[in-house]
Amino acid sequence: MAEPLLAIKGLSISFGGLKAVQNVSLDVPEGSLTALIGPNGAGKTTLFALMSGFLKPDSGTVQFAGQDITGCAPHLNARRGMTRTFQIVQPFATQTVRENIAVGAHLHLKERRSALSQAEEVAARVGLSAQLDKPASDLTVAGRKRLELARALATRPRLLLLDEVLAGLNPQEIAEMIPVVRGIAQSGVTVLMIEHVMQAVMNLAQHVWVLAQGQLIAQGTPAEVTADEKVVEAYLGHGTAARLRAAALAGAAT
Numbered sequence: 001m002a003e004p005l006l007a008i009k010g011l012s013i014s015f016g017g018l019k020a021v022q023n024v025s026l027d028v029p030e031g032s033l034t035a036l037i038g039p040n041g042a043g044k045t046t047l048f049a050l051m052s053g054f055l056k057p058d059s060g061t062v063q064f065a066g067q068d069i070t071g072c073a074p075h076l077n078a079r080r081g082m083t084r085t086f087q088i089v090q091p092f093a094t095q096t097v098r099e100n101i102a103v104g105a106h107l108h109l110k111e112r113r114s115a116l117s118q119a120e121e122v123a124a125r126v127g128l129s130a131q132l133d134k135p136a137s138d139l140t141v142a143g144r145k146r147l148e149l150a151r152a153l154a155t156r157p158r159l160l161l162l163d164e165v166l167a168g169l170n171p172q173e174i175a176e177m178i179p180v181v182r183g184i185a186q187s188g189v190t191v192l193m194i195e196h197v198m199q200a201v202m203n204l205a206q207h208v209w210v211l212a213q214g215q216l217i218a219q220g221t222p223a224e225v226t227a228d229e230k231v232v233e234a235y236l237g238h239g240t241a242a243r244l245r246a247a248a249l250a251g252a253a254t
């Protein structure tokens with residue numbers, strides 16, 4: 001395993017009496033494509049917020065590229081190379097796709113012209129080249145998801161935290177988005193994704209962490225976690241787990 005790019009140790013946070021994240025530790029290796037899964041309300045988005053600095057933990061530490069960044073502000077973490085996307089996509093609706101992506105590029109590029117030109121390169125990586133001059137409000141849900149990805153990519157992350165980039169997409173749109181995410185990882189960006197679309201997790205992730213009620217209950221390859229009885233009980237259910245295993249076997253046989 002490569003050195004961890006992100007290492008979290010014993011992270012916990014409570015909201016009132018609710019222990020949203022409890023004593024979670026995990027290492028994200030540089031260059032990996034990994035996933036965080038678990039039922040609704042398990043604490044996945046809260047964990048992203050703790051990693052990226054949107055929330056401060058009650059206890060525990062976050063290290064990025066060997067540096068302790070616990071409690072550091074999100075914009076400083078973005079400068080260091082950790083950027084997250086949001087489940088609810090909120091582009092600047094009246095601005096063009098190009099201008100929206102350039103906002104991310106401005107993190108490193110002061111000049112407007114350079115930022116707009118970088119926006120074009122990033123748009124090509126997520127399949128938005130043909131939409132560059134459209135207002136963001138004209139995009140479909142799938143287009144907005146690509147734009148959210150592009151805005152994050154434009155900050156030139158070393159680590160990209162993707163919060164359900166496939167949510168709300170139909171099966172064909174999901175199939176089209178999977179290679180986009182894989183391409184980003186292959187370009188050298190470390191990717192950690194929260195995802196409910198298990199077929200995509202099975203397809204993309206090298207390693208999976210499973211959260212339930214704020215705690216890490218399992219981890220391993222997609223095949224290992226989908227065969228784990230704790231994960232089946234807490235999240236997948238027996239029917240889904242069996243379907244995923246059958247699909248994986250069929251895939252292995254072809």
Ligand SMILES: Nc1ncnc2c1ncn2[C@@H]1O[C@H](COP(=O)(O)OP(=O)(O)OP(=O)(O)O)[C@@H](O)[C@H]1O
Nearest residue numbers: 015018020038039040041042043044045046047087
């Ligand atoms: N700011 C907050 N104040 C109070 N409770 C919160 C806050 N943020 C999250 N919670 C609660 O913490 C728990 C974990 O929420 P979180 O959004 O992290 O779960 P999740 O695993 O991302 O769920 P989903 O898959 O539905 O997005 C939930 O019970 C949620 O209601």
